[in-house]
Amino acid sequence: MQKVTIGFFTVVVALGLRFGSLRPVEPIIQSQTQIERQLQHSRSTQPYKAMEGSKSPSVSNLLKLSGGDLGKGSSPGARARNDARKAITNKPKAAKSKPGGSSFAAAWSSNPSKRSRPAAANRLAQQFQTGPAEGGNGLFGRFSARPTPDPYNPGCAGGPRSITVLSQSKSSEQNSAREITAHDGLKGILTDKSANHLTSKHGHEVGIDDPLPPNPSQKLTAYKQVRTRINNENKEKFGDILEEILEDPNTEPFPDVSMRGIKGHGYYSENYGESGFFVGIHNEGEFTGQIKKAQSVTPEQLQKLRKLKSID
Amino acid sequence: MKPMNPQQHFLKLLKYSNELKKKNKSLKNEDPEVFDVFLDFLVRIERNLHYLEKQEYINLAKDFLDDQITADDFSYSFMAIYGGIGQKLGQMKRAESVELANFLEPSRPELGDLLARIYGSCDSFSLDPEIAMSDEKELKDCAQILLLKLQEE
Numbered sequence: 001m002q003k004v005t006i007g008f009f010t011v012v013v014a015l016g017l018r019f020g021s022l023r024p025v026e027p028i029i030q031s032q033t034q035i036e037r038q039l040q041h042s043r044s045t046q047p048y049k050a051m052e053g054s055k056s057p058s059v060s061n062l063l064k065l066s067g068g069d070l071g072k073g074s075s076p077g078a079r080a081r082n083d084a085r086k087a088i089t090n091k092p093k094a095a096k097s098k099p100g101g102s103s104f105a106a107a108w109s110s111n112p113s114k115r116s117r118p119a120a121a122n123r124l125a126q127q128f129q130t131g132p133a134e135g136g137n138g139l140f141g142r143f144s145a146r147p148t149p150d151p152y153n154p155g156c157a158g159g160p161r162s163i164t165v166l167s168q169s170k171s172s173e174q175n176s177a178r179e180i181t182a183h184d185g186l187k188g189i190l191t192d193k194s195a196n197h198l199t200s201k202h203g204h205e206v207g208i209d210d211p212l213p214p215n216p217s218q219k220l221t222a223y224k225q226v227r228t229r230i231n232n233e234n235k236e237k238f239g240d241i242l243e244e245i246l247e248d249p250n251t252e253p254f255p256d257v258s259m260r261g262i263k264g265h266g267y268y269s270e271n272y273g274e275s276g277f278f279v280g281i282h283n284e285g286e287f288t289g290q291i292k293k294a295q296s297v298t299p300e301q302l303q304k305l306r307k308l309k310s311i312d
Numbered sequence: 313m314k315p316m317n318p319q320q321h322f323l324k325l326l327k328y329s330n331e332l333k334k335k336n337k338s339l340k341n342e343d344p345e346v347f348d349v350f351l352d353f354l355v356r357i358e359r360n361l362h363y364l365e366k367q368e369y370i371n372l373a374k375d376f377l378d379d380q381i382t383a384d385d386f387s388y389s390f391m392a393i394y395g396g397i398g399q400k401l402g403q404m405k406r407a408e409s410v411e412l413a414n415f416l417e418p419s420r421p422e423l424g425d426l427l428a429r430i431y432g433s434c435d436s437f438s439l440d441p442e443i444a445m446s447d448e449k450e451l452k453d454c455a456q457i458l459l460l461k462l463q464e465e
Contacts, residue, residue, distance in 0.1 A: 219371075219380075223392040274399055274402025304425075312431060
Protein backbone atom coordinates (compact mmCIF):
# COMPACT_ATOMS: atom_id res chain seq x y z
CA MET A 1 0.00 0.00 0.00
CA GLN A 2 2.88 2.29 0.88
CA LYS A 3 4.53 1.43 -2.47
CA VAL A 4 1.27 2.21 -4.31
CA THR A 5 0.99 5.56 -2.49
CA ILE A 6 4.60 6.47 -3.32
CA GLY A 7 4.09 5.45 -6.97
CA PHE A 8 0.89 7.51 -7.27
CA PHE A 9 2.60 10.52 -5.68
CA THR A 10 5.52 10.23 -8.13
CA VAL A 11 3.14 10.11 -11.11
CA VAL A 12 1.20 13.16 -9.85
CA VAL A 13 4.42 15.15 -9.30
CA ALA A 14 5.77 14.20 -12.75
CA LEU A 15 2.54 15.17 -14.53
CA GLY A 16 2.37 18.40 -12.57
CA LEU A 17 5.87 19.36 -13.62
CA ARG A 18 5.14 18.54 -17.26
CA PHE A 19 1.99 20.63 -17.42
CA GLY A 20 3.73 23.34 -15.47
CA SER A 21 6.46 23.60 -18.08
CA LEU A 22 3.95 23.77 -20.93
CA ARG A 23 1.85 26.51 -19.47
CA PRO A 24 4.00 29.49 -20.69
CA VAL A 25 3.94 28.14 -24.29
CA GLU A 26 0.20 28.47 -24.70
CA PRO A 27 0.01 32.29 -24.65
CA ILE A 28 2.89 32.46 -27.14
CA ILE A 29 1.09 30.21 -29.60
CA GLN A 30 -2.05 32.28 -29.19
CA SER A 31 -0.25 35.58 -29.68
CA GLN A 32 1.67 34.17 -32.64
CA THR A 33 -1.57 33.07 -34.31
CA GLN A 34 -3.15 36.44 -33.60
CA ILE A 35 -0.23 38.41 -34.99
CA GLU A 36 -0.01 36.14 -38.04
CA ARG A 37 -3.70 36.83 -38.71
CA GLN A 38 -3.19 40.57 -38.29
CA LEU A 39 -0.21 40.49 -40.56
CA GLN A 40 -1.99 38.45 -43.21
CA HIS A 41 -5.00 40.73 -43.07
CA SER A 42 -3.01 43.92 -43.36
CA ARG A 43 -0.85 42.43 -46.17
CA SER A 44 -3.88 41.46 -48.19
CA THR A 45 -5.60 44.80 -47.81
CA GLN A 46 -2.85 47.39 -47.35
CA PRO A 47 0.52 46.04 -48.40
CA TYR A 48 2.40 49.24 -47.71
CA LYS A 49 0.94 49.52 -44.23
CA ALA A 50 1.83 45.94 -43.57
CA MET A 51 5.47 46.88 -43.95
CA GLU A 52 5.12 49.82 -41.62
CA GLY A 53 3.20 47.65 -39.18
CA SER A 54 6.16 45.33 -39.10
CA LYS A 55 7.88 47.80 -36.83
CA SER A 56 6.19 45.93 -33.99
CA PRO A 57 8.97 44.19 -32.09
CA SER A 58 6.80 41.19 -31.33
CA VAL A 59 6.23 40.55 -35.03
CA SER A 60 9.88 41.03 -35.67
CA ASN A 61 10.82 38.58 -32.94
CA LEU A 62 8.21 36.15 -34.02
CA LEU A 63 9.44 36.18 -37.61
CA LYS A 64 12.96 35.69 -36.35
CA LEU A 65 11.81 32.69 -34.38
CA SER A 66 9.85 31.14 -37.21
CA GLY A 67 12.34 31.99 -39.98
CA GLY A 68 14.55 28.97 -39.61
CA ASP A 69 11.75 26.48 -39.50
CA LEU A 70 9.98 27.91 -42.48
CA GLY A 71 13.11 28.11 -44.49
CA LYS A 72 14.02 24.49 -44.06
CA GLY A 73 12.02 21.55 -45.17
CA SER A 74 9.00 23.59 -46.16
CA SER A 75 7.38 24.07 -49.53
CA PRO A 76 8.80 26.57 -52.02
CA GLY A 77 5.74 28.73 -51.51
CA ALA A 78 6.29 28.77 -47.76
CA ARG A 79 9.95 29.60 -48.30
CA ALA A 80 9.01 32.45 -50.61
CA ARG A 81 6.56 33.76 -48.02
CA ASN A 82 9.26 33.49 -45.43
CA ASP A 83 11.67 35.40 -47.66
CA ALA A 84 9.05 38.09 -48.07
CA ARG A 85 8.65 38.30 -44.31
CA LYS A 86 12.40 38.61 -43.87
CA ALA A 87 12.39 41.46 -46.33
CA ILE A 88 9.58 43.11 -44.42
CA THR A 89 11.44 42.85 -41.13
CA ASN A 90 14.57 44.34 -42.68
CA LYS A 91 12.65 47.19 -44.26
CA PRO A 92 11.85 49.58 -41.37
CA LYS A 93 15.54 50.46 -40.84
CA ALA A 94 15.88 51.40 -44.47
CA ALA A 95 12.69 53.43 -44.32
CA LYS A 96 13.93 55.31 -41.29
CA SER A 97 17.14 56.23 -43.00
CA LYS A 98 15.21 57.90 -45.83
CA PRO A 99 12.44 59.94 -44.27
CA GLY A 100 9.75 60.94 -46.68
CA GLY A 101 10.82 58.37 -49.27
CA SER A 102 8.67 55.57 -50.55
CA SER A 103 8.85 52.72 -48.10
CA PHE A 104 8.14 50.32 -50.95
CA ALA A 105 11.05 51.60 -52.97
CA ALA A 106 13.23 51.48 -49.89
CA ALA A 107 12.34 47.85 -49.42
CA TRP A 108 14.18 47.03 -52.66
CA SER A 109 17.42 48.48 -51.50
CA SER A 110 19.77 46.49 -49.39
CA ASN A 111 23.24 46.78 -48.08
CA PRO A 112 25.06 43.62 -49.05
CA SER A 113 28.22 44.68 -47.32
CA LYS A 114 26.53 44.26 -43.96
CA ARG A 115 25.54 40.70 -44.61
CA SER A 116 27.75 37.76 -43.99
CA ARG A 117 27.92 35.86 -47.24
CA PRO A 118 30.61 34.85 -49.71
CA ALA A 119 32.15 37.51 -51.93
CA ALA A 120 30.66 35.92 -55.05
CA ALA A 121 27.21 36.09 -53.53
CA ASN A 122 27.81 39.72 -52.63
CA ARG A 123 28.72 40.53 -56.20
CA LEU A 124 25.60 38.80 -57.42
CA ALA A 125 23.57 40.65 -54.81
CA GLN A 126 24.94 43.97 -55.98
CA GLN A 127 23.75 43.12 -59.43
CA PHE A 128 20.33 42.20 -58.20
CA GLN A 129 19.84 44.76 -55.48
CA THR A 130 18.28 47.38 -57.72
CA GLY A 131 14.54 47.26 -58.03
CA PRO A 132 12.68 46.43 -61.20
CA ALA A 133 12.02 50.10 -61.87
CA GLU A 134 15.76 50.61 -62.10
CA GLY A 135 16.15 47.72 -64.50
CA GLY A 136 17.66 45.40 -61.94
CA ASN A 137 16.61 41.95 -60.93
CA GLY A 138 15.23 42.97 -57.58
CA LEU A 139 16.06 41.28 -54.34
CA PHE A 140 14.60 37.95 -55.29
CA GLY A 141 15.79 37.78 -58.88
CA ARG A 142 12.22 37.67 -60.12
CA PHE A 143 12.64 40.39 -62.70
CA SER A 144 14.45 40.12 -65.95
CA ALA A 145 17.89 41.72 -66.03
CA ARG A 146 18.68 44.72 -68.20
CA PRO A 147 20.39 43.21 -71.26
CA THR A 148 24.08 43.79 -71.76
CA PRO A 149 24.53 45.46 -75.13
CA ASP A 150 26.62 43.48 -77.53
CA PRO A 151 29.38 45.87 -78.65
CA TYR A 152 29.82 43.92 -81.87
CA ASN A 153 26.18 43.97 -82.70
CA PRO A 154 24.74 47.28 -81.53
CA GLY A 155 21.50 46.97 -83.47
CA CYS A 156 19.26 49.76 -84.70
CA ALA A 157 19.68 53.13 -83.02
CA GLY A 158 22.34 51.70 -80.78
CA GLY A 159 19.86 49.54 -78.88
CA PRO A 160 20.75 45.99 -77.96
CA ARG A 161 20.04 43.65 -80.86
CA SER A 162 21.26 40.60 -79.14
CA ILE A 163 22.20 39.51 -75.68
CA THR A 164 25.34 37.52 -75.22
CA VAL A 165 26.24 37.06 -71.58
CA LEU A 166 25.85 39.15 -68.48
CA SER A 167 28.96 41.12 -67.74
CA GLN A 168 29.60 39.23 -64.52
CA SER A 169 28.92 35.81 -65.92
CA LYS A 170 32.25 34.40 -66.99
CA SER A 171 31.29 30.75 -66.85
CA SER A 172 29.57 30.78 -70.22
CA GLU A 173 32.70 32.22 -71.82
CA GLN A 174 34.91 29.65 -70.18
CA ASN A 175 32.60 26.92 -71.39
CA SER A 176 32.73 28.08 -74.99
CA ALA A 177 36.51 28.53 -75.04
CA ARG A 178 38.34 26.41 -77.59
CA GLU A 179 41.63 24.76 -76.82
CA ILE A 180 44.00 24.24 -79.71
CA THR A 181 47.18 22.19 -79.52
CA ALA A 182 49.94 23.38 -81.81
CA HIS A 183 52.23 21.01 -83.69
CA ASP A 184 54.97 21.59 -81.10
CA GLY A 185 52.65 20.53 -78.28
CA LEU A 186 51.86 23.95 -76.88
CA LYS A 187 48.21 24.56 -76.05
CA GLY A 188 46.45 27.83 -76.73
CA ILE A 189 42.97 28.80 -75.61
CA LEU A 190 40.72 30.83 -77.85
CA THR A 191 38.13 32.31 -75.52
CA ASP A 192 34.74 33.29 -76.82
CA LYS A 193 35.52 36.98 -76.42
CA SER A 194 38.85 36.68 -78.20
CA ALA A 195 37.13 34.75 -80.98
CA ASN A 196 34.65 37.63 -81.34
CA HIS A 197 37.42 40.20 -81.40
CA LEU A 198 39.75 38.36 -83.75
CA THR A 199 37.03 37.18 -86.13
CA SER A 200 35.63 40.70 -86.40
CA LYS A 201 39.02 42.23 -87.13
CA HIS A 202 40.76 39.50 -89.13
CA GLY A 203 38.09 37.12 -90.41
CA HIS A 204 38.23 38.57 -93.92
CA GLU A 205 42.00 38.00 -94.03
CA VAL A 206 41.47 34.24 -93.93
CA GLY A 207 38.67 34.23 -96.48
CA ILE A 208 35.57 34.65 -94.30
CA ASP A 209 33.54 36.84 -96.60
CA ASP A 210 30.70 38.01 -94.40
CA PRO A 211 31.19 41.71 -93.71
CA LEU A 212 28.76 43.81 -91.70
CA PRO A 213 27.13 46.62 -93.69
CA PRO A 214 29.13 49.84 -93.43
CA ASN A 215 28.45 52.06 -90.47
CA PRO A 216 26.31 55.04 -91.66
CA SER A 217 28.65 57.43 -89.86
CA GLN A 218 31.69 55.95 -91.61
CA LYS A 219 33.42 58.34 -93.98
CA LEU A 220 33.92 57.29 -97.56
CA THR A 221 37.57 56.52 -98.17
CA ALA A 222 39.59 54.48 -100.61
CA TYR A 223 40.10 51.81 -97.97
CA LYS A 224 36.89 50.60 -96.39
CA GLN A 225 36.63 49.17 -92.92
CA VAL A 226 35.89 45.47 -92.82
CA ARG A 227 34.13 44.11 -89.77
CA THR A 228 33.40 40.46 -90.22
CA ARG A 229 29.99 39.52 -88.81
CA ILE A 230 30.20 37.85 -85.43
CA ASN A 231 28.17 34.69 -85.40
CA ASN A 232 28.82 31.11 -84.41
CA GLU A 233 29.47 29.99 -87.96
CA ASN A 234 32.13 32.62 -88.65
CA LYS A 235 33.75 32.14 -85.25
CA GLU A 236 33.83 28.40 -85.84
CA LYS A 237 35.42 28.91 -89.26
CA PHE A 238 38.00 31.28 -87.81
CA GLY A 239 38.80 28.85 -85.00
CA ASP A 240 39.12 26.01 -87.54
CA ILE A 241 41.63 28.03 -89.56
CA LEU A 242 43.67 28.86 -86.46
CA GLU A 243 43.65 25.17 -85.58
CA GLU A 244 44.78 24.27 -89.10
CA ILE A 245 47.62 26.82 -88.91
CA LEU A 246 48.79 25.75 -85.46
CA GLU A 247 48.63 22.04 -86.25
CA ASP A 248 50.49 22.38 -89.55
CA PRO A 249 54.08 21.15 -89.10
CA ASN A 250 55.20 23.66 -91.76
CA THR A 251 54.07 26.53 -89.54
CA GLU A 252 57.17 28.22 -88.16
CA PRO A 253 57.26 28.56 -84.38
CA PHE A 254 58.66 31.64 -82.64
CA PRO A 255 59.05 30.35 -79.10
CA ASP A 256 60.01 33.61 -77.46
CA VAL A 257 58.28 36.45 -79.18
CA SER A 258 57.31 39.84 -77.79
CA MET A 259 53.75 40.85 -78.59
CA ARG A 260 53.45 44.53 -77.73
CA GLY A 261 55.86 43.92 -74.87
CA ILE A 262 54.17 40.75 -73.62
CA LYS A 263 56.12 37.54 -73.95
CA GLY A 264 54.51 34.79 -75.88
CA HIS A 265 54.78 31.92 -78.29
CA GLY A 266 54.23 32.81 -81.92
CA TYR A 267 53.49 30.87 -85.09
CA TYR A 268 53.89 32.05 -88.63
CA SER A 269 52.23 30.46 -91.63
CA GLU A 270 52.69 31.36 -95.27
CA ASN A 271 49.38 29.76 -96.21
CA TYR A 272 47.13 32.70 -95.35
CA GLY A 273 47.39 36.41 -96.07
CA GLU A 274 49.43 38.13 -98.78
CA SER A 275 52.63 37.89 -96.75
CA GLY A 276 51.60 35.26 -94.25
CA PHE A 277 49.62 34.96 -91.04
CA PHE A 278 50.72 35.16 -87.43
CA VAL A 279 49.13 33.50 -84.41
CA GLY A 280 50.33 34.39 -80.91
CA ILE A 281 49.73 32.83 -77.51
CA HIS A 282 50.54 34.88 -74.42
CA ASN A 283 53.08 33.35 -72.04
CA GLU A 284 52.74 35.92 -69.31
CA GLY A 285 50.30 38.38 -67.81
CA GLU A 286 46.56 38.48 -67.54
CA PHE A 287 45.93 36.41 -70.65
CA THR A 288 48.54 33.69 -70.19
CA GLY A 289 47.76 30.66 -72.33
CA GLN A 290 45.30 32.56 -74.49
CA ILE A 291 45.44 33.20 -78.23
CA LYS A 292 45.49 36.99 -78.38
CA LYS A 293 46.96 37.55 -81.82
CA ALA A 294 45.74 36.13 -85.08
CA GLN A 295 46.42 38.44 -87.99
CA SER A 296 47.87 38.64 -91.43
CA VAL A 297 51.26 40.29 -91.56
CA THR A 298 52.84 42.71 -93.99
CA PRO A 299 56.52 42.48 -95.01
CA GLU A 300 57.31 45.14 -92.37
CA GLN A 301 55.72 43.06 -89.60
CA LEU A 302 57.28 39.86 -90.88
CA GLN A 303 60.75 41.37 -90.93
CA LYS A 304 60.33 42.65 -87.37
CA LEU A 305 59.17 39.20 -86.33
CA ARG A 306 62.15 37.48 -87.90
CA LYS A 307 64.84 39.98 -86.92
CA LEU A 308 63.62 41.27 -83.57
CA LYS A 309 61.31 38.41 -82.51
CA SER A 310 58.69 41.04 -81.97
CA ILE A 311 55.26 41.97 -83.28
CA ASP A 312 53.15 45.01 -82.47
CA MET B 313 79.56 41.46 -116.37
CA LYS B 314 77.76 44.54 -115.05
CA PRO B 315 76.54 44.21 -111.48
CA MET B 316 72.78 44.37 -111.04
CA ASN B 317 71.23 47.51 -109.65
CA PRO B 318 68.75 47.14 -106.75
CA GLN B 319 65.74 47.39 -109.07
CA GLN B 320 67.01 44.59 -111.28
CA HIS B 321 67.98 42.54 -108.25
CA PHE B 322 64.53 42.94 -106.77
CA LEU B 323 62.72 42.04 -109.99
CA LYS B 324 64.89 38.96 -110.36
CA LEU B 325 64.11 37.82 -106.84
CA LEU B 326 60.42 38.54 -107.35
CA LYS B 327 60.37 36.33 -110.40
CA TYR B 328 62.26 33.58 -108.58
CA SER B 329 59.92 33.75 -105.60
CA ASN B 330 56.86 33.47 -107.82
CA GLU B 331 58.33 30.52 -109.70
CA LEU B 332 58.88 28.68 -106.43
CA LYS B 333 55.31 29.45 -105.36
CA LYS B 334 54.00 27.90 -108.55
CA LYS B 335 55.85 24.75 -107.54
CA ASN B 336 54.32 24.96 -104.05
CA LYS B 337 57.69 25.90 -102.63
CA SER B 338 58.68 28.87 -100.59
CA LEU B 339 61.72 31.12 -100.91
CA LYS B 340 61.81 31.37 -97.12
CA ASN B 341 62.30 27.63 -96.80
CA GLU B 342 64.36 27.07 -99.94
CA ASP B 343 66.87 29.87 -99.38
CA PRO B 344 66.40 31.81 -96.13
CA GLU B 345 69.30 34.21 -96.78
CA VAL B 346 68.02 35.21 -100.19
CA PHE B 347 64.56 35.49 -98.68
CA ASP B 348 65.86 38.03 -96.14
CA VAL B 349 67.27 40.15 -98.97
CA PHE B 350 63.98 39.91 -100.86
CA LEU B 351 62.04 40.75 -97.70
CA ASP B 352 64.14 43.83 -97.16
CA PHE B 353 63.22 45.05 -100.64
CA LEU B 354 59.55 44.39 -99.95
CA VAL B 355 59.70 46.31 -96.67
CA ARG B 356 61.11 49.37 -98.43
CA ILE B 357 58.41 49.19 -101.09
CA GLU B 358 55.69 48.77 -98.49
CA ARG B 359 56.81 51.85 -96.55
CA ASN B 360 56.79 53.94 -99.69
CA LEU B 361 53.34 52.69 -100.62
CA HIS B 362 52.15 53.76 -97.16
CA TYR B 363 53.76 57.14 -97.70
CA LEU B 364 52.00 57.41 -101.03
CA GLU B 365 48.72 57.19 -99.14
CA LYS B 366 49.77 59.65 -96.48
CA GLN B 367 46.74 61.88 -97.10
CA GLU B 368 44.44 58.97 -96.16
CA TYR B 369 46.29 58.58 -92.87
CA ILE B 370 46.33 62.33 -92.24
CA ASN B 371 42.58 62.68 -92.85
CA LEU B 372 41.87 59.74 -90.59
CA ALA B 373 44.05 61.09 -87.78
CA LYS B 374 42.47 64.54 -88.06
CA ASP B 375 38.93 63.14 -88.01
CA PHE B 376 39.71 61.17 -84.89
CA LEU B 377 41.48 64.02 -83.10
CA ASP B 378 38.54 66.31 -83.95
CA ASP B 379 36.15 63.70 -82.52
CA GLN B 380 34.49 63.23 -85.90
CA ILE B 381 34.90 59.48 -85.57
CA THR B 382 35.05 57.11 -82.61
CA ALA B 383 38.10 55.24 -81.39
CA ASP B 384 36.52 52.03 -82.66
CA ASP B 385 36.08 53.52 -86.13
CA PHE B 386 39.63 54.83 -86.06
CA SER B 387 40.99 51.40 -85.19
CA TYR B 388 39.10 49.63 -87.99
CA SER B 389 39.83 52.38 -90.51
CA PHE B 390 43.53 52.47 -89.75
CA MET B 391 43.74 48.71 -90.08
CA ALA B 392 41.80 48.95 -93.35
CA ILE B 393 44.35 51.37 -94.85
CA TYR B 394 47.35 49.51 -93.49
CA GLY B 395 46.04 46.09 -94.49
CA GLY B 396 44.74 47.40 -97.81
CA ILE B 397 48.20 48.61 -98.77
CA GLY B 398 49.60 45.22 -97.81
CA GLN B 399 47.02 43.60 -100.09
CA LYS B 400 47.85 45.95 -102.94
CA LEU B 401 51.50 45.05 -102.56
CA GLY B 402 50.60 41.36 -102.64
CA GLN B 403 48.61 41.79 -105.85
CA MET B 404 51.47 43.67 -107.49
CA LYS B 405 53.87 40.93 -106.41
CA ARG B 406 51.70 38.24 -107.95
CA ALA B 407 51.42 40.28 -111.14
CA GLU B 408 55.21 40.83 -111.09
CA SER B 409 54.60 44.50 -111.60
CA VAL B 410 57.79 46.27 -112.63
CA GLU B 411 56.32 49.41 -111.12
CA LEU B 412 57.23 48.03 -107.70
CA ALA B 413 60.88 48.67 -108.42
CA ASN B 414 60.14 52.39 -108.39
CA PHE B 415 59.36 52.29 -104.69
CA LEU B 416 62.62 50.94 -103.37
CA GLU B 417 63.88 54.32 -102.25
CA PRO B 418 63.92 56.00 -99.78
CA SER B 419 63.95 53.51 -96.95
CA ARG B 420 61.70 55.37 -94.41
CA PRO B 421 62.43 53.06 -91.46
CA GLU B 422 60.86 55.40 -88.87
CA LEU B 423 57.57 55.63 -90.71
CA GLY B 424 57.44 51.87 -91.15
CA ASP B 425 58.05 51.26 -87.47
CA LEU B 426 55.52 53.88 -86.38
CA LEU B 427 52.77 52.52 -88.63
CA ALA B 428 53.39 48.97 -87.42
CA ARG B 429 53.13 50.13 -83.80
CA ILE B 430 49.90 52.02 -84.45
CA TYR B 431 48.52 48.94 -86.18
CA GLY B 432 49.28 46.97 -83.00
CA SER B 433 47.45 49.50 -80.86
CA CYS B 434 44.45 49.47 -83.19
CA ASP B 435 44.42 45.69 -83.27
CA SER B 436 44.43 45.56 -79.47
CA PHE B 437 41.61 48.05 -79.12
CA SER B 438 38.21 46.72 -78.19
CA LEU B 439 35.00 48.17 -76.83
CA ASP B 440 34.94 45.25 -74.43
CA PRO B 441 37.11 46.28 -71.46
CA GLU B 442 37.65 42.64 -70.50
CA ILE B 443 39.77 41.98 -73.57
CA ALA B 444 40.92 45.45 -74.63
CA MET B 445 44.69 45.90 -74.44
CA SER B 446 44.73 49.49 -75.66
CA ASP B 447 42.37 52.35 -74.98
CA GLU B 448 41.09 55.50 -76.61
CA LYS B 449 43.82 57.63 -75.05
CA GLU B 450 46.50 55.43 -76.55
CA LEU B 451 44.87 55.69 -79.96
CA LYS B 452 44.60 59.49 -79.65
CA ASP B 453 48.32 59.61 -78.86
CA CYS B 454 49.00 57.43 -81.88
CA ALA B 455 46.91 59.70 -84.12
CA GLN B 456 48.75 62.77 -82.83
CA ILE B 457 52.19 61.25 -83.44
CA LEU B 458 51.15 59.97 -86.86
CA LEU B 459 49.93 63.40 -87.87
CA LEU B 460 53.16 65.06 -86.77
CA LYS B 461 55.28 62.43 -88.51
CA LEU B 462 53.43 62.58 -91.81
CA GLN B 463 53.28 66.35 -91.86
CA GLU B 464 57.03 66.64 -91.33
CA GLU B 465 57.93 64.02 -93.98
